Amino acid sequence: MRTSLYVHVPFCVVKCGYCDFNSYVVEDRAVHLRFLAALDAELARARAPRQPTSVFLGGGTPTYLDPEAFAQMFAILARHVDLAACPEVTVEINPESLTPAKAAIARAAGVNRASMGVQSFAAARLRFLDRAHDAERARAAFGELRAAGFTNVSIDMIFGLPGQTLADWQADLEAALALGPDHLSCYNLTFEPGTKLHHQWQLGHVAPNDEETDRAMFLWTRERLAAAGFLAYEISNFAGRGGMCAHNDHYWLQGDYVGVGPGASSHRAGVRTTNLKPVDAWADAALAGLAPAASAETLTPWQRAGEAVWLGVRRREGVDLAEVGARLGLPVAARFAGLVQRQVACGHLRRDGTRIQLTDSGLLFADAVGAAFLSGDTGAPGRRSHAE
Template sequence: MDESCASGSPPCPPCVTLSISADLTGQARAAYVHVPFCAHRCGYCDFTLVAGRDDLIDDYLAALEVELRSLGHPRQVDTLFFGGGTPTHLPADQLDRLLKMVLHWFEPTADGEFSVEANPYGLDGEKVQALARNGVNRVSLGVQSFDAAHLETLERDHRRDDIVAAMERLRGSSIRSVGIDLIFAVPGQTVDNWRSTLDQAIALAPDHISTYGLTFERGTAFWSRKLKGTLRPVPDETERGMYALAMDRLPEAGFQQYEISNFARPGHRSRHNEVYWRAESHYGVGPGAAAYLDGTRRLNHRSVTTWIRRTLAGQPAHGETETLSPEDRAREGIMLGLRKVEGVERDRFAHQFGLDLDELVGSTIQEMCGRGWLEDTGEAIRLTREGRFVADTVIAEFL
């Protein structure tokens, strides 16, 4: 892999002409920006990122500006989301530069949602001020756990005190919505451990809580350790009990479950993620980012250095482009829509995709209802509580 792009001065963005792909010039009301930097890669992570390569940040910013210029003109969006990686890993001055650059091209509406993912460790007052000063109104904090042993297993670099301090700084700012991400089914974790994690999260009074079961993705360090037998997943029954506990405990504390993994207080749903679950168009910039416009999906190069090198050379940032057929778009809409607690509404589906839900997948609906995994209200189909435990299995039946 050629990583020489960081060794010299990058081309000045205004002097580079990027080949504009047709699918980037469409219209959408949501935008995602991928920031691929972390202090280190956690063993379970398979996201597009580089760890310990802060020398690439300036080149990344230069390349991102080139890609943004391919939009041709600024776009107004309802939701803007910075993910990673860890966007707040950037030093405060570079974080400020990143936010200002993107805001020139993607301007949130007056009531728009502007979200940034953050790590509790290193989220100092200067970075929080940079977020607030640039209009960020929602932060998703990668807490994962409060238990020191489980944080160590997950190879996280923060501890409980860092979480509390980060929450205090965010609550002391103008950022109105703060969410917490949690991971359950950590090796060695019990249901009682998970109950304690949920209770500690609730005690911090966040506006949103996401709960994700740990997965062992091929190619990650955790996958290798699992194969070697040095890292043992929790039993399926234990993981099921943990998910059931989240579905019971969080609503009791005032959080409404609105998606398989997501719970929110009233008015604090992730509007950006709802764009994905509704299969609506969205922009995506940065390495590994996906854009979906007018039925065409464009995926940027996952290699950070390749994305930087190609973009600064005036070559397209994307490596893959796929145009979906009307039926494939509709089936994907079902797959994503079933993640929502309210499910897939028949009228909305027909209006969005121009197809009749029952003509397309009527027999599958009947089969899944017969198994008790799906509920059909007449107006919509949605997962039952039992269906949420086997959501991947149910969703696969519609593809």
């Protein structure tokens, strides 16, 4: 079975108010070095594939590590994984902590794709998001990646900030396009429970943008990026010269993956494990030679089927229910026939044989459509559970 590898680096220079990823502001270098030692221990015991289909180093902020620690991370990885044989090795970059030296270290280690979180080029919006960089630094970091030889650079952007107008977002995306990225991810800001942003919303200090504006931004983004030659291969992801992100696509196709680092998840043949989230607890377990997992869950075949549609329906190609059924040994197309029928009737899905795809209007309701399959809502009254 093809398996990909995810490495989670949990440190950041600042905790952005909107972010609910497992990341912490930790300046203490000793903690970074202990993290690296624990990573080595976990990789040794995790049965990580020697030749994964893809590797993704994310966070958190991998580039927050100082140059020596950053180089050590790749040296550790190289002990367990044949990076040179891996077709796609991505590292997440933050503009404020990238340096030419770190870009060169990553390239020399075999990283062939960089994904840089920029989010916005406007000073006020960067401030609102608590970002530690400005537009000028983002442009300079992009140049440093190119100078180091990165030919596949992706940029992450966020739209739909409170008070942001369509014209504001258009200026932001044009600024990103002007850099000539090879791939773009454009996310609609979400108010994640537990974040500072969510708390401020609950206190009434801030409110989400109105839905109409967000929809206009979403639709314009698709049009503009299509005109610029980008393929919208997933709702938030656009492939330019660099092609799709194979790592994420493997995940959306419900491929197996091994995740290492605090809070990272793994999925193998229907068994999902999730690591301990606190860096100390995770490192204690890994360094003691134990599996640093907090939970393990065996998904039922019908849960897997629901997840396959939930993940896959966001892809441009949609999902072939017969294919999912054959893979999982279940009558998936028959089971979901009622739900598909309903979603087709209300214009959210189109059907081509057993393949389902979001329509243009359905794209705006992707979360709700996916959630219906995930919840086991088969469209047949009285049958809402996958527990069989």
